[in-house]
Amino acid sequence: MKKVLALVGDYYHPSDYLKQALKMVIKKNYHLDIFSSHQEINWDGLMEYDVLILATWGKINDPDDEAYWLDEYHEKRIDQFLAEGGKLFLVHSGTASYPKDGLFRKMAGGHFIEHPEDHPEMTMRTVAENPLTKGIDEFKIKDEQYFMEVDQEEVEVFLKAKSKEFGESTAGWFKDYKNGKVIVLTPGHSLEVFEEEMMQKLINNILEL
Template sequence: MNALIVRGGWAGHEPVACTETFRAFLERNGFTLYVVDDLDVYTNRDALASVDLIVQCWTGGRMTAEQENGLVERVRDGAGFAGWHGGVLATGYEAAQYQHMVGGRFINHPGGFVDYTVDITGKHPITAGLASYAVHTEQYYCHVDPALEVLATTTFTGEHGAPETAGVVMPVAWARRFGQGRVFVSALGHSPADLEVPQTRTMTERGLLWAAGLAIPQG
């Protein structure tokens, strides 16, 4: 199995440190890793053809049409795509096909770093055995595709100068099929510390495996 890690963009989301958080996990699960810091890898159809999983952590990127088409077509043809926070949700705003594939886009995080609850919803191998839990980080308000398979949500209170959000139940993590490929997205992961929260780490690791089409160990 081959995993391509694409990282860069805005340094505030620590793309190198965040992706390194999962290096050993991916290697233990049989992946050979290829790490790049250039979105142009998405234009290399030969390189993408051998990739089983694409892990992206690139906040604020602007994709060319060729980059967008290469990525979207590879996922549609069967590669997994996974990522978290701004690395997938706050990038490629002009890329409609990319936005459709990911299933959501970041709009705002009222109050910056706040306390809130992540509620586990439904039944899925990615979240099996996990219970709702508290976090202190950015509460992402996103525009999302109604066709997503939602794995976790958060409920906005309307505080922090955003009364219009009161009562809104917002997806925090989701999975979706895209053509022959699989997509896993989590809004959690501003920093390595956020990704090390046990429930978040478990959900993210399982999401990586699921996106690659691998069985998820339970327990």
């Protein structure tokens, strides 16, 4: 049985709905450990897991405080995890609020820039044919529309979001990093988004990659 470690929740994203969402989506052939504080995790034991999910930003908590929990120590642990074949899955705010000149940014292949205050209805469509997009049809969700800076030459974009109000944005990408894999999925601001059938299939495709 594959083991998944998830760190969820931050100032803008309560951990309760994220815990509920992951427990709902991740199938029974996975062992799932979920934490809402980085201090609860044994980072030196990361190699015990197959997948690390970060659905939390890199700051400790307060938006006005530039202190990061995602510091050099944690960056090196995640880097080692990927070097030994692990899978890093960044969901929604897992792309945000970490040092842009640090090792984590290099691993991620991109980062969050901004999102409009309004939550538009977005059409989500795949833009690549690979195991991540297998069985994924075009679908609609109402969510924060993340606009990202992406290292286009280093990643394969597989999902785009488009709204009438704000146009098109990158919503999902994949990259190889050392011996591991990094996958990014930007939707995820509410439980309703995770209840969408195609979102659930996407997440399970990601876990199976």
